[in-house]
Every structure is written in C-alpha cells, then in structure tokens.
Amino acid sequence: MAKRDLISIDDLSAADVDLLLDTAESFLPVLQRDIKKVPTLRGRTVINMFFESSTRTSTSFDLAAKRLSADTIGIKAKGSAVDKGESLKDTIITLSAYSPDIIVIRHPRAGACQLASANTKASIINAGDGKHQHPSQCLLDLFTLRQAFGRNLKGLKVAIVGDILHSRVARSDIAGFQLLGMEVTVIAPPTMMPREVESLGVKAEYDLADLHKADVIYLLRIQQERISQGANFLPSLREYATVWGVTRSRLRPGQKVMHPGPINRGVEISAAVADDPDTLIARQVEAGLAVRMAILYRTIVGGSDSDTKEAL
C-alpha cells in the first residue's frame, strides 16, 4: 500500500467520500465533550505549510491535528527559508528529514502538491494549490449539505455564483457535488467563466435570472490576488455587486446560501444575507474541524475493509 495523499477531489470515489463524511460525523461528539481530544495520532507529526494567507483552513487543520493528539508545526513563507530563496522541492526535502507523517500544503501554484509528494515519504494533503484544487473545502461543503438536506444529496440543485475562473473551490466543488449526484449550474460574468466550462457537465449562465431554481446558492469571492495587476475582468466592483451580488430580494424563501469565506460584504453577498442565521456559512466553518480530523485520521489509518484504492 503506497502512502495516501489527498491532492484532488478526483482521487476519491463516492464510497471514499461517504466514509470520510461518516468518520467526520463520529468526531462531532468528541468536539462537544469536556475533553475534546482523542489519542489516535499520538506521536505522529503534522507539518502545516501555508505559503498563502489563510485563517480557516490553517487554524482548523492545526486544531484538527491537535484534537487527534498529533504534534504540529506551522510554517509560513514569510520568516522561513523560502524568504531566502529556497525552492519548494528543497523545503520539502529538508522538512522530510524530521520524518513527518503528514504535510498539509497551501501554495499559490497549481501542482505544488504533486511536486511535494514526489519528494517525500510523508502523506501530502492539499489545502489549496493555486487555481487547481481545494479538496478539504469540498468535503466540508458536502458535510454541511448532508447535515442540512440529509444523507442523500442526489438531484439537489446547486448554483455556484462568482469568480469561477480563478476559484479552486469551484473546481473541487463541481467535481465533488457531481460525484454525489447533484446538479451544478455555474453563474459568472463572461470574463470570469472558464472557457468550455460545459465540458465539466455543468450548466453555464451569465446572470441571476434563473437563480430561483437552485436549492443551494454557493457564492464565491472575486479572487483579487489571482488577478494580475492591470488585468481588466470587471469595470468595477460596484457593477459586479449590482448585476451578480446576491441580496435578500434576489433569494426565494428556503434557499440555502453557502460561501467558503472570506466574504466581501456588499460585493458578492449583501450584509443582510451574510448576517442571516439561515445561511449555512457558519455551519461550513464548524464542519471544517470535524472534516479535517477525518481527513488526517483516514490518511494515517486507511479506509475500511474494502479499501483498495491508493487514495483515501
């Protein structure tokens, strides 16, 4: 059995996803009791390498590892040897000398995790690589949806609205949502819609006219940090908010709103919608911890009896 990595949601089968989400569910009672810790990964080492800013993902991976009794080290580009010009490959080789069991990586470049995996015996977990993938976000989104709509998500209609072009969350979520039988529509300004997006099996729309048809509206932030200086994707944020921003009046009662965060109030989401306790946004953050515990646990422990895949 080769080491297990989690680099793309495409590495997982529907059964793998179910097992991960079930495992996450069994961590919920642990997080509610007085001693919020189990000894499962005692003596293991988890390195969290975050070469891009992050609040939710980095804190929840760190806390998840601690809740499982693993030792954790956090590394940021700033203040590490990366500042002195060390390459990713060399950083990974250096860190591997300390025999970590898992390295969690966030990196601005797509493919950073594959490169890392080829240079270490540690399992690599992708915490977001450029515009490529963000599998743990997808799994926690599925977990949140399962809590809101029940185990069977088949036929659920989701509209992903926003900067699809620059979003790794969109890439992971489209695949993950479809894996569990959901119907995905993507809505974006024409400049922010990836070319030939329909080849992924999604419907593409360019305005909010049909927004009411969706059961779930998944909002994305405009990824300013991935838009090169001077590039002209939008006339202005105000125009974006007017045409594609989701406000209360654009929602039908019962529709659930999700957002991977961080949110930009008044742009893709109005303050009133963001503060509405009926959205699933806070639930997504809560789900992050249990789901990341499940990812770390299954990376070390493996799947159930029927597990034959190299991936989780």
Added chain:
Amino acid sequence: MSRAATEVVVLTGDQLVRTLTRIAHEILEKNASDTSLAVVGIHTRGAHLGRRLHGLLSKLSQREIPEGELDISFYRDDVAARDAPGVIPKTPQPVVKDTNLPFDVGGTTVILVDDVLYTGRTIRAAIDALFDYGRPDCIQLAVLVDRGHRELPIRPDYVGKNLPTALAERINVRLRECDGVDEVVLVRSAGEE
C-alpha cells in the same frame, strides 16, 4: 480451500438468554446497595448485549439505569503503521460508529459490556475512552465469552462462558439484532493442525 471450516455451537439461543439473565443477577448481587449503576456496551455486539443486559437490570431492579454505547476506534493501539510500504494493515480498520453516552459518567459504577474477551486490548481502549468522558467511581467488566490469551493484565468481573481456545480458532458471536440469530460458535479453520 478444499475443506470448509468446522463450526461447533457452544451457546445456543436459549443458553445465551439464560446466561445473560444470570449475569444480570450477579451484577445486582455484587452491587446491591449501589444506586449509580450504568451500562455501557462496546460496538458492535457489545452494544447489543449491553442493551439487553440493561433491559434485564432495569426489570429486575425496578430502577432507572442509564445506558450508553462506546466506539473505541480512536483509542485503538494498532492505528495502522505507515512505515511498511506494501503491507496492508493486519486488522482492517472498520467504519467508526457513534459513541453515545447520554449521562454523566462521573461518579457512576460502569458495567462495561463486550461479546468476547481475548487479548484485553479492546477493554484497555474502552477504559481510556470512558475516562475522557468523566471519572467513574468504578468500572466492572461483563463479557459473554472469555476465550483466554490475554496480552494485558485485564480480568472480567462477570463471564458468560469460559472457553479455552487455540489461537487458530475463532469465536463468532451472532446476535438477533445484527445477524438474525442468537448463538455463539467456535470456528476451526480448515487446514489448521
């Protein structure tokens, strides 16, 4: 695989019911004045047995007795070793079930219930898990079958049947709730000397 494994029934359905009843009486005899009894079964079959034992204890004692179930996956001592490439873990790691302890464990006398007592490692894990929920006054162990071969200094307080076994043999406990039938069988695998 020319010869089928041989199965010998060591406890029939009737005997199993009588055995549980006897254990229930023993528990009440030993804890006559104890009003803080609680029953906790270990997944999967220990939880079913725990539920039955809880029913018997409630009926016999006419008291409200809390009950719960425990999954020990996160406390196992054989969390798969990673450093052996090409080796599939000896014990497949099962799907984790829910732990449900809807009462305060602190100050109770916990009757821990499992189907088969073997190495004692499951019980070690269960005790560790229990202590993360609270500090029981006392933990007593009830098992349906004790098959020997302990690897840890753990002994049962209540035993349904002592069954000295060879390492190559297996004990299968089948329960109505999950297997459709109540029985305990001893399995000798084919080709074993």
